[in-house]
Amino acid sequence: MTPAAFSTGRVQVNKTIAELRRMGKAARTQVPFAALGSYTPTNRDSNQMMDRIRQLLIPELLPERTQRMGASAFAFFRGTAELMEADLRAQPDSTIATFICGDAHIGNFGFYASPERRLLFDLNDFDEAGINPWEWDLKRLMVSVLLAAQANGFKDKKIKQLLPLVATTYRKSIKHMFEQTTLSRFYPMNEVEKLVQASALDEDSSKLLTSIMGRASKRDSEQVVRKFTTLDVRGNLCFRENAPRTTHVDDDVTSHIAAYFAAYRQTLRPDVNLLLSQYHITDVVRHSVGVGSFGSRCYLVLLTSIDGSHLVLQVKEALPTRQQGSQQATHITVALEKTEGQRIVDCQKILQSASDPFLGYFAGTEQSFYVRQFRDMKESIDLTQLDWDQFQTYANTCAWTLAIAHCQSPTAAMIRGYLGNGKQFDEAMSDFAWAYADQVQHDYQAFVDYRLA
Incomplete structure (x- = not known):
């Protein structure tokens, strides 16, 4: 809403x-x-x-x-x-x-x-x-x-x-x-x-x-690159496999990531959109995290800038609220999901005191998604x-x-x-x-x- x-x-x-x-x-x-x-x-x-x-x-x-x-x-x-x-x-x-x-x-x-x-x-x-x-x-x-x-x-x-x-x-x-x-x-x-x-x-x-x-303060995209990536047989930078949690897949998102990345950019502020024009997609991998979100379609996208530095974005499936999903008798498609990414992004911008400038969304063929920067100075407390x-x-x-x-x-x-x-x-x-x-x-x-x- x-x-x-x-x-x-x-x-x-x-x-x-x-x-x-x-x-x-x-x-x-x-x-x-x-x-x-x-x-x-x-x-x-x-x-x-x-x-x-x-x-x-x-x-x-x-x-x-x-x-x-x-x-x-x-x-x-x-x-x-x-x-x-x-x-x-x-x-x-x-x-x-x-x-x-x-x-x-x-x-x-x-x-x-x-x-x-x-x-x-x-x-x-x-x-x-x-x-x-x-x-x-x-x-x-x-x-x-x-x-x-x-x-x-x-x-x-x-x-x-x-x-x-x-x-x-x-x-x-x-x-x-x-x-x-x-x-x-x-x-x-x-x-x-x-x-x-x-x-x-x-x-x-x-x-x-x-x-x-x-x-x-030490957690940024370059730290993610050091932890999550390696070089393939051709010497290209790519995400390290850790199946089933982290794995390269061939699906709608990975096959059309360039088009979806362009659509996502249009939901951002003009200055952030312009910034991202200096990056190209280097690799994309499915990467599942958390407890409640584990099992949904989540990805990491590795971007490389014209100066050789990196930016890592997280793409998460924007499912309808879990209560709505638990009541559905039919398969949820993008026709039902199409506004869910915007719902999540809008609510995050309202409720947080300041939001990630890379926060945006796009619709895939069968699911919709929202995007945010991955691990940028992000930290949580281990309750245990x-x-x-x-x-x-x-x-x-x-x-x-x-x-x-x-x-x-x-x-x-x-x-x-x-x-x-x-x-x-x-x-x-x-x-x-x-x-x-x-x-x-x-x-x-x-x-x-x-x-x-």
Whole structure:
């Protein structure tokens, strides 16, 4: 769904902040915190829904995808956004629609470079992005915090203390954003150092976010070339094979990459398009990554400039949202996918404080795709290596950042009105997280029995 569609939706955005806050407060009387924090299980077959998603993926990659998802309940949760979205649609919601990430679990945040080469921290996955109730993102974040904490072996007593604080952090960030002007909210620039200061972290905790800056600054296309490429028998630079994860294939994308690259360039800013005119395609390889995305059609494209330097772009299949895909009885074709790349790109540009200038999209013969720079100062935190204090810091930083993203929507002032200043909301979100974590554990066990038995 595009930004234009938002302005013609059920909420009129040509109102003052005060009016929107009153509307949000009124929504709270209709859907109180207790209702928002409740969870009623739905009548659905989790394995059947997941099988429909599997039908959209590359068959030879499915065994490894299954192994990755079977590693833990948290890994399973990361790969099954369609289940939670289906369940959320059946629960009471705040009635306040905003642009949301759609898959805001704790593993979908990370570091990346702004166009000005400053290190930022933000959401970094938008395959499920769209216009939906804002609390869907917060609920997914909080459930992921709970599951990741359990996977790390942290005690339930500590987790029960943390979860309300994550909701509190989100609420305080929303309030903080509305102490600024509209234009200031539009230019948040989530620089690591500023984010640490704004979220009031102590000196020891802030080291968690600043310690990897040096490592991230060394990750660029030339580093990717050194790690991922080799010379073929003719002495030409090419991607190194690592099947099935990384392999050269002959398919629609690789066969028509020159035409698709030209179409992609037309979706970029004129200056970036002109920059890319100085590069030619050297190699393209299918390269699968992640958990939720593993098995979809993803590629790396090696570009070489007229001065001999390199640029590596990542091409990812722009599938419909996983909830939509899990409901389809027929094969999804480009006729259904044709706007999905634009949806993902538009939502990423809206929700991130600054976006990759190489972010664009194109439509293939049977699928559509979006494109971004690969590993440019990108870094993520290994959650399994965090101690309890670091884990708390990271979870709260993600909540603070999520609220900043939500405040890019004109209806965000309604969120501010809905939340108010009380802590009952924080407890309600914690209650939901515990209740839904039980659902995830049930679905995970059904998956293990079905796929890994």
